[in-house]
Every structure is written in structure tokens, then in C-alpha cells.
Amino acid sequence: MTDAVRTHGLVKRYGSQVAVAGVDLVVPAGSFAGLVGPNGAGKTTTLSMITALLRPDGGHAEVDGFHVWRDPVAVKARIGVLPEGLRLFERLSGRELLLYNGMLRGIPKADVEQRAGELLDVMDLTGAADKLVVDYSTGMRKKIGLAAALLHNPSVLFLDEPFEGVDPVSANTLTEVLRRFTASGSTVIFSSHVMDLVERLCDWVSVMSAGHIVAQGPLAEVRGGRSLNQAFLDLVGGTPHDREAGLSWLGARPEDAR
Amino acid sequence: MSTVLLFARLKVRLLAGNLRGDAQRKLGFVLTLVIAAGLAALGFLLMSLLRLAPGDIAASLVTLAFASFFFGWMIVPLLAFGLDDTLDPAKLSLFPLRTGRLAVGMFTASVTGVWPLATLVVTGGALVAVASGPGGVLIGVPAVLLQFASCVVASRLVTTSLSGALRTRRGRDLLAVSALALVLLAQLPNLLMNRGFSDPTALLHQMAAVLRWTPPGLAAHALADGGLTGLAELALLALLVVVLGWLWVKALSRALVTPDSSTQAASVRRGSGLVGRFLPDGPLAAVVTKELAYIRRDPRFRVGWASAIVVTLILSFTVSDPGRGGGGQWTPIVISCVGALMIALQSGNAFGIDGRSLWMNAVAFGSERDLSTDLAGRHLAGTLVAAPLITVLAVTTGLLTGHPTMILPAMTAGWGVLGIGFGVGSVTSVILPYTVPDRMNAFTGAAPGQGGLAFLSALGASAGMALLLAPLVAGLLLGLVWVCAVAPFYGLLAEVLGRRLGAKLGFARMPDLLAAVSKPT
Incomplete structure (x- = not known):
């Protein structure tokens, strides 16, 4: 079985700052993979480079065995993307956005209409389908973004913080759809820093810290008997016990001194 | 005073921070600086050249110039150029600042910048143009400063009181399009001149007469008249600036606690195909x-x-x-x-x-x-x-x-x-x-x-x-x-x-x- 995603020494610098310092990410096909790491670890930059939205300064990436920068047609037909933030065509309605997306990829209009209708239905967006995206809430935007990413039936789905700012009901809808998607043998890769969610959903975890992959493998292996949260803190060095000395004033009230 | 310094430094920091690490932005900023400096120099020169014109024409022209600055400051920040996009009062609302101090700070932040400086320089040109003798200059300097302050305060007042409407999408959409009306309006004098109101001097004096008792008119007259009348006009202008400032403080404290008005989302028609x-x-x-x-x-x-x-x-x-x-x-x-x-x-x-x-x-x-x-x-x-x-x-x-x-x-x-x-x-x-x-x-x-x-x-x-x-x-x-x-x-x-x-x-x-x-x- 080939890997859905494999990168070799991906590097990205912004001026003197190194955002991604040689990342070798591996995600087996058919897995529900979580890319976790503290803020600024380089998760978004890595995902942008794999999805050809950002040119790497070094290294290369492969999706389903196709080179991202040398074979863009094959790669772009296979991937679905939901980037960070909520960047969508704001002045289209949800339905128009899906139609635009599908037709841009050359899918016949009748098929796009049918798929869009079903996706809107599953995402519980039928009532808002003809409202402009600019008036959507965060959860609705994430859902319509996911619908747009799924529309052309990709084999690998990249989601950057798909659950950030999403209410529990919408989050449940999103996970249901994603579970169905991976059950059919497709791959999902999503970045997050909500460990509980990753632990619940994923069977494969890659941990990033300061531009490097510090651990990678099946969930049980990375976890090693601990909770994922503890394993994560151990890996990225976030245990705070020796930092408490400088905060003696915190919580102290003036009236206590009297 | 510490508030003034603090906010001036904050604004300069923000301006500098915007430029860090991006050559294109630096280039753009340099370009802005050059354009602003050029316009300031040109404006100052043109204003001071009015000295050579007959007294009444110079006074009327200064009135017109002051009025156009005044209204320009009110309208332009709403529409264009992001003259002061770095300081949104909402960003400061969580700090324990009294509204008065906040107002002083916001005022300082508004006058710290390239374009305000350019405006001040051009306004200063009026001193050369119409002030007469040391007494004239003595009244002229505060007149110029007050004119400048009235521009800034009026501008802040307008943006702040409209900020509620500006936060909704529909409000912003509407404002953007209504800006066109202003473009048309600005063309009006031009068209009138073309259409046979052939005596520009009479037209000039008529327009100046209309603007006589507006803040810019007062400032211009105080500059040109000098003497006791000038002093009285200055006092009136100062009062007006204070009133505008007070209104602005009121609007500010209201804007800070008024929530985002939600947008009623309307459906769009399905494409006609x-x-x-x-x-x-x-x-x-x-x-x-x-x-x-x-x-x-x-x-x-x-x-x-x-x-x-x-x-x-x-x-x-x-x-x-x-x-x-x-x-x-x-x-x-x-x-x-x-x-x-x-x-x-x-x-x-x-x-x-x-x-x-x-x-x-x-x-x-x-x-x-x-x-x-x-x-x-x-x-x-x-x-x-x-x-x-x-x-x-x-x-x-x-x-x-x-x-x-x-x-x-x-x-x-x-x-x-x-x-x-x-x-x-x-x-x-x-x-x-x-x-x-x-x-x-x-x-x-x-x-x-x-x-x-x-x-x-x-x-x-x-x-x-x-x-x-x-x-x-x-x-x-x-x-x-x-x-x-x-x-x-x-x-x-x-x-x-x-x-x-x-x-x-x-x-x-x-x-x-x-x-x-x-x-x-």
C-alpha cells in the first residue's frame, strides 16, 4: 500500500525565521490522521506546502505517489482542502459556491447540482443554501468549506483546524461526515490542538514542534500508555513545574497582607 | 501629557510595525512619504503665493481651502486611504481608560501620521498668505492650529458616530456605493463653471460668503482680519472645537458599549441559468x-x-x-x-x-x-x-x-x-x-x-x-x-x-x- 502523503525534508523560511525545518511527514492511505502541535509549530505552513498553496524552500512532497510540484494536475484532482481561516467566496450563496467549485473542476453541471444538494442536506445547510456566505456563522462556514472540499470526491482531504470555533452540533456533523469518508478508504489529515478530539477520531498521529516532526505513528504507539495530552506535553516539553517561582504575586490580594 | 506621549509612541510603533520585514511595504511607505511631502510643499507654496493676490480674493480662497480640508477630513477617512486604520476604539475598550483620556489619546493618535502633518503644513501656508504684521501672526498661529484641530475632531466625530452602521455589512455596502454621490457632487462646481456662470470671482465670493460662519470660515477670517474681531472669532472657533470634541467623547463612550448590530441575512435569487x-x-x-x-x-x-x-x-x-x-x-x-x-x-x-x-x-x-x-x-x-x-x-x-x-x-x-x-x-x-x-x-x-x-x-x-x-x-x-x-x-x-x-x-x-x-x- 502506498502512503497517501509523504514529504521529504520540507523547509520553509520567512526571512531569518525558519517556520518548517525539514519535515518528513508520512500518512498511510485510508487513515484518519491528526497533525498536532503547539501554535507556531508549522502545521499550517506544512499543510499549505503539501497542497501547493505555498512554495517550499527545500524538500518535496508526494500525494498518492505523485510529486506535488512536478505533477500538479494529478495531485490537484486527488486532494480536497479546507485551509485555515474562513476564506471563501463571500458574495456567493452556499449553493452557488458549491456549483462554482464543482464546475471549475470540470464536473458536469447536473452531477454537481445533485452532489451539492446532498452535501447541503447532510451538512444541515439546506435552509441557508441561498444566503450569501458573507452572512454565515463560523460553524456554517466550516461546513460549507468542507462540503466544497468533498464535492469532487478527493482521495486525500486536508483540513486545517476544522473544529476551531465550531459549536458541538456542527462539530458532530463534521465528524460524522469525515468518519464516513475514511470508512470508504479515503484519507483525512487534519491539524488541531484539541487532544481529546484527536484521541477520539484519529488512528494515526504526527506531532510537530518548532518546525520538526517529533513523533509519528499509530495513535497507540505515540501515546505509549499515557493520555495523548500527557504524551504531547512530554514530547513538546510543556511541563510547567519549574516556572512557578516568578508568579508569587498572582492571586495575592492586598487585603491578605494586612 | 503622559497620555499624549504614550499614544503618539503607540501610533509610531504601529506604523513602524506595519513595515517590518516586507520590502514592498517599505517601498510603498516611502512612496507615500514622498507624495505627502511633495503635496505638503506644493500646497504650502500655493497657499503662500496667495499673498500676491488681491486681499479679498486671497481671503475667499483661504476660506475655500480651509473648508475643503474640513469636509475632506470628514469624508475621506470614511471612504479611502485608511488614514487612520490602526486605531479602532473598540480595540482599546478593555483597558481601564476614562473616556476623556481615551479621547485625548485617540486625538493624539489621529494627528500622528504623515497626512495630518501634511495638512498642518498646507494650513500653515495661510499664515504667509493673509496674516498681516506681527499681530496677525500672533492670532494666525492659534487660528491655524484650531483649524487643524477642528478638522481632526470633526473627522473623528463622523467616523465614530457612524461606526455602528459601518460594522454591519449592509451599512458598509451602502456607504461604499453612496461614495459615488460625493464624486458627482465634487464635479458640480466644475460643471457649473463650464455652463456659463462665467464670473469666477463672483462665484468665489458667493461660496466664501456661504462658508463665512462655519468653523473653517471663522478660522480663515480670524487669520485675514486680525485684531479684536479675529480674537472673538478665535474664541468662538475654540468653543466649537470643544463642543465637537465633547460630542465625539459622547459618541465614543456610546460606540464602545453598543454591540455589533446583527445582519439580517436575506436570500439571493437562484441563478436564472x-x-x-x-x-x-x-x-x-x-x-x-x-x-x-x-x-x-x-x-x-x-x-x-x-x-x-x-x-x-x-x-x-x-x-x-x-x-x-x-x-x-x-x-x-x-x-x-x-x-x-x-x-x-x-x-x-x-x-x-x-x-x-x-x-x-x-x-x-x-x-x-x-x-x-x-x-x-x-x-x-x-x-x-x-x-x-x-x-x-x-x-x-x-x-x-x-x-x-x-x-x-x-x-x-x-x-x-x-x-x-x-x-x-x-x-x-x-x-x-x-x-x-x-x-x-x-x-x-x-x-x-x-x-x-x-x-x-x-x-x-x-x-x-x-x-x-x-x-x-x-x-x-x-x-x-x-x-x-x-x-x-x-x-x-x-x-x-x-x-x-x-x-x-x-x-x-x-x-x-x-x-x-x-x-x-
């Missing part, structure tokens, strides 16, 4: 449909199109003035070409309005061909709106000027110019892309720090179009009307070649293009 009926199913139809929806719905598009039409109308109204014999037989051709040019200039940064959503195209486009299709769709949508407009323009100017034989040449020439504009625009769109901010100021060229880039892009587009237009113009100058018949084909050729070149260059640098149009605004 007209495009789908005439175009083959596929990416081209998708782009045309999306682009037509954007032209209808996005305020930046609406303003762009409407201002192109309005400017052309004003021009045709001025040129084809029946009072002057209706213009020559070439007038219809010139007008329709200018109209086409105005419309085509909008395509010089085709991806700018897509902005951060352009990734959706980027992840779908696997080849140059896809990008070329995208550009073709944009051009086709533009043509669907522009071609009928140009036709109407050609017919009306042809009839109004009394040269109906020129209607057909004017029409075809206009179409040709449109094609040339699209061709050049495809190339500038990918070479010099910049972010068009999605804010209320739909007139703004670019995101903070990209102003210079926007300027370069417009310059490049104009130069390219001028170059490609040269053969047509040369033909017309020689009196060869038949070049108009060739123009549409020439335009089509320019569009196809420009689009190919743009797609080739653009596909290779797609990530850079994406980054350039996704700047924070």
Missing part, C-alpha cells in the same frame, strides 16, 4: 456565473463600474456641450474609447477582489490552461456588461453631437479598446497583484503598505494600454476611420495574447500571486 443556456457546461461557465454575481453583489465591483460610467458621463457632458457647437466629429469615438478604457482599467488587478478566497481556484488549477480559462471567464463576464454600455454610449454621443455617422466607428473602437485593456490587464494582474481590502472604503486601492504597488500596477496598465493603443490613435489622427473597423479584431488579438502570457506567467508564480492578494487588510 442564462449563462448556462448559452455557454457550454464547464469551468468557463462557472467563472462567468461567479463573476457576474460578484459584479452585481460586491460593493467594490459596483463602485468600480459605477465610477467608470459616471466619469465617462461627466466627460461626455462636458465635451459634447451644445453651447460650444457640440464638439467635433471625433468626439463620439474619443468618448466611447475613454469609457471602454475606464471599464477595462478595472481588470488590471483581476485577482485582487477574490483576495483570500483565491486559494479555491489555486487548488483546482493544475495547468496554465485552467488559469487562462479563468481569465477568459472574467473577461467574458466583463464584456457581457461593458459591450452594451459602450454601444449605448456611442449611440447617445453620436446623436447628441450631431454626428450619427460616427456611431458605428465609435462602437467598434470602444470594443477594441476593451479588448486591449483586458489583454494588458491579464499581464498586470499576475505581475503586480495586490490585495483590494474588503472594507467600507471601496475606493481604496490596496491593503496597508501596498499603495505603492497599486500605483505601479495602474501605471503599468496605463503604459501598456497606451503602447497598444498607439497604432489606432495614429490611424485616427491621419483621418483613417477604417481603423475603427479593425479595432475589435485587434482588441481580440491583444486579449488572447495577453491572456496567454498572463496565464503562463501567473501559473508559474501562483503561490506568490496567492500571497500577494491575501495580505491582511
Whole structure:
């Protein structure tokens, strides 16, 4: 079985700052993979480079065995993307956005209409389908973004913080759809820093810290008997016990001194 | 005093922080500095040259100048240039600042900057122009300062009291389009002058008389009169500034606690499918449909199109003035070409309005061909709106000027110019892309720090179009009307070649293009 995603020494610098310092990410096909790491670890930059939205300064990436920068047609037909933030065509309605997306990829209009209708239905967006995206809430935007990413039936789905700012009901809808998607043998890769969610959903975890992959493998292996949260803190060095000395004033009230 | 220093330093920090690490932004800022310094020097010079004019004319002109600064400060920050986009009172609302201190701080932040300084310098020019003797200067200095303060306070008052409306999408959309009315209004004196109110001096004095008791009028008169009257006028002006300031503080404390008014989302009509009926199913139809929806719905598009039409109308109204014999037989051709040019200039940064959503195209486009299709769709949508407009323009100017034989040449020439504009625009769109901010100021060229880039892009587009237009113009100058018949084909050729070149260059640098149009605004 080939890997859905494999990168070799991906590097990205912004001026003197190194955002991604040689990342070798591996995600087996058919897995529900979580890319976790503290803020600024380089998760978004890595995902942008794999999805050809950002040119790497070094290294290369492969999706389903196709080179991202040398074979863009094959790669772009296979991937679905939901980037960070909520960047969508704001002045289209949800339905128009899906139609635009599908037709841009050359899918016949009748098929796009049918798929869009079903996706809107599953995402519980039928009532808002003809409202402009600019008036959507965060959860609705994430859902319509996911619908747009799924529309052309990709084999690998990249989601950057798909659950950030999403209410529990919408989050449940999103996970249901994603579970169905991976059950059919497709791959999902999503970045997050909500460990509980990753632990619940994923069977494969890659941990990033300061531009490097510090651990990678099946969930049980990375976890090693601990909770994922503890394993994560151990890996990225976030245990705070020796930092408490400088905060003696915190919580102290003036009236206590009297 | 510490508040003043603190906020001045904060503003300078913000300005400096905006520039860090980005050569383009630095370049843009330098360009802004040069332009502001140039305008300040020029304005100061022009103002001081009024010294040579007769006293009453100088006084009236100073009144007019002061009034235009005053109203300019009220209106321009709402619409354009992001004069003070760094300090939103809402950002400071969580700090334990009393409203008074906050107001002092915001005032300081507003006057710290390039454009306020330029305004102050130009206003100072009035001292040279009309103040007489040491007594005049003694009254003049506070008059200039008060005039400047009234500009800033009035400007803040207007923005703050409108901020509630500006936070809703509908409010912003409306404001963006209503800005057009102002453009029309600004043209009014010009048109009046053209229309036979032939005594400019009388008109000048009339306008100055109307403005006599407004804050800028008071300041100007205090400067020119001097003496006790001047002092009284200054006192009145100071009182007015304080009242404006007090109103502003009130508006500020209200704006800070008034929540975002939610937007009532309305449904849009489902597409009529007209495009789908005439175009083959596929990416081209998708782009045309999306682009037509954007032209209808996005305020930046609406303003762009409407201002192109309005400017052309004003021009045709001025040129084809029946009072002057209706213009020559070439007038219809010139007008329709200018109209086409105005419309085509909008395509010089085709991806700018897509902005951060352009990734959706980027992840779908696997080849140059896809990008070329995208550009073709944009051009086709533009043509669907522009071609009928140009036709109407050609017919009306042809009839109004009394040269109906020129209607057909004017029409075809206009179409040709449109094609040339699209061709050049495809190339500038990918070479010099910049972010068009999605804010209320739909007139703004670019995101903070990209102003210079926007300027370069417009310059490049104009130069390219001028170059490609040269053969047509040369033909017309020689009196060869038949070049108009060739123009549409020439335009089509320019569009196809420009689009190919743009797609080739653009596909290779797609990530850079994406980054350039996704700047924070």
C-alpha cells in the first residue's frame, strides 16, 4: 500500500525565521490522521506546502505517489482542502459556491447540482443554501468549506483546524461526515490542538514542534500508555513545574497582607 | 501629557510595525512619504503665493481651502486611504481608560501620521498668505492650529458616530456605493463653471460668503482680519472645537458599549441559468456565473463600474456641450474609447477582489490552461456588461453631437479598446497583484503598505494600454476611420495574447500571486 502523503525534508523560511525545518511527514492511505502541535509549530505552513498553496524552500512532497510540484494536475484532482481561516467566496450563496467549485473542476453541471444538494442536506445547510456566505456563522462556514472540499470526491482531504470555533452540533456533523469518508478508504489529515478530539477520531498521529516532526505513528504507539495530552506535553516539553517561582504575586490580594 | 506621549509612541510603533520585514511595504511607505511631502510643499507654496493676490480674493480662497480640508477630513477617512486604520476604539475598550483620556489619546493618535502633518503644513501656508504684521501672526498661529484641530475632531466625530452602521455589512455596502454621490457632487462646481456662470470671482465670493460662519470660515477670517474681531472669532472657533470634541467623547463612550448590530441575512435569487443556456457546461461557465454575481453583489465591483460610467458621463457632458457647437466629429469615438478604457482599467488587478478566497481556484488549477480559462471567464463576464454600455454610449454621443455617422466607428473602437485593456490587464494582474481590502472604503486601492504597488500596477496598465493603443490613435489622427473597423479584431488579438502570457506567467508564480492578494487588510 502506498502512503497517501509523504514529504521529504520540507523547509520553509520567512526571512531569518525558519517556520518548517525539514519535515518528513508520512500518512498511510485510508487513515484518519491528526497533525498536532503547539501554535507556531508549522502545521499550517506544512499543510499549505503539501497542497501547493505555498512554495517550499527545500524538500518535496508526494500525494498518492505523485510529486506535488512536478505533477500538479494529478495531485490537484486527488486532494480536497479546507485551509485555515474562513476564506471563501463571500458574495456567493452556499449553493452557488458549491456549483462554482464543482464546475471549475470540470464536473458536469447536473452531477454537481445533485452532489451539492446532498452535501447541503447532510451538512444541515439546506435552509441557508441561498444566503450569501458573507452572512454565515463560523460553524456554517466550516461546513460549507468542507462540503466544497468533498464535492469532487478527493482521495486525500486536508483540513486545517476544522473544529476551531465550531459549536458541538456542527462539530458532530463534521465528524460524522469525515468518519464516513475514511470508512470508504479515503484519507483525512487534519491539524488541531484539541487532544481529546484527536484521541477520539484519529488512528494515526504526527506531532510537530518548532518546525520538526517529533513523533509519528499509530495513535497507540505515540501515546505509549499515557493520555495523548500527557504524551504531547512530554514530547513538546510543556511541563510547567519549574516556572512557578516568578508568579508569587498572582492571586495575592492586598487585603491578605494586612 | 503622559497620555499624549504614550499614544503618539503607540501610533509610531504601529506604523513602524506595519513595515517590518516586507520590502514592498517599505517601498510603498516611502512612496507615500514622498507624495505627502511633495503635496505638503506644493500646497504650502500655493497657499503662500496667495499673498500676491488681491486681499479679498486671497481671503475667499483661504476660506475655500480651509473648508475643503474640513469636509475632506470628514469624508475621506470614511471612504479611502485608511488614514487612520490602526486605531479602532473598540480595540482599546478593555483597558481601564476614562473616556476623556481615551479621547485625548485617540486625538493624539489621529494627528500622528504623515497626512495630518501634511495638512498642518498646507494650513500653515495661510499664515504667509493673509496674516498681516506681527499681530496677525500672533492670532494666525492659534487660528491655524484650531483649524487643524477642528478638522481632526470633526473627522473623528463622523467616523465614530457612524461606526455602528459601518460594522454591519449592509451599512458598509451602502456607504461604499453612496461614495459615488460625493464624486458627482465634487464635479458640480466644475460643471457649473463650464455652463456659463462665467464670473469666477463672483462665484468665489458667493461660496466664501456661504462658508463665512462655519468653523473653517471663522478660522480663515480670524487669520485675514486680525485684531479684536479675529480674537472673538478665535474664541468662538475654540468653543466649537470643544463642543465637537465633547460630542465625539459622547459618541465614543456610546460606540464602545453598543454591540455589533446583527445582519439580517436575506436570500439571493437562484441563478436564472442564462449563462448556462448559452455557454457550454464547464469551468468557463462557472467563472462567468461567479463573476457576474460578484459584479452585481460586491460593493467594490459596483463602485468600480459605477465610477467608470459616471466619469465617462461627466466627460461626455462636458465635451459634447451644445453651447460650444457640440464638439467635433471625433468626439463620439474619443468618448466611447475613454469609457471602454475606464471599464477595462478595472481588470488590471483581476485577482485582487477574490483576495483570500483565491486559494479555491489555486487548488483546482493544475495547468496554465485552467488559469487562462479563468481569465477568459472574467473577461467574458466583463464584456457581457461593458459591450452594451459602450454601444449605448456611442449611440447617445453620436446623436447628441450631431454626428450619427460616427456611431458605428465609435462602437467598434470602444470594443477594441476593451479588448486591449483586458489583454494588458491579464499581464498586470499576475505581475503586480495586490490585495483590494474588503472594507467600507471601496475606493481604496490596496491593503496597508501596498499603495505603492497599486500605483505601479495602474501605471503599468496605463503604459501598456497606451503602447497598444498607439497604432489606432495614429490611424485616427491621419483621418483613417477604417481603423475603427479593425479595432475589435485587434482588441481580440491583444486579449488572447495577453491572456496567454498572463496565464503562463501567473501559473508559474501562483503561490506568490496567492500571497500577494491575501495580505491582511
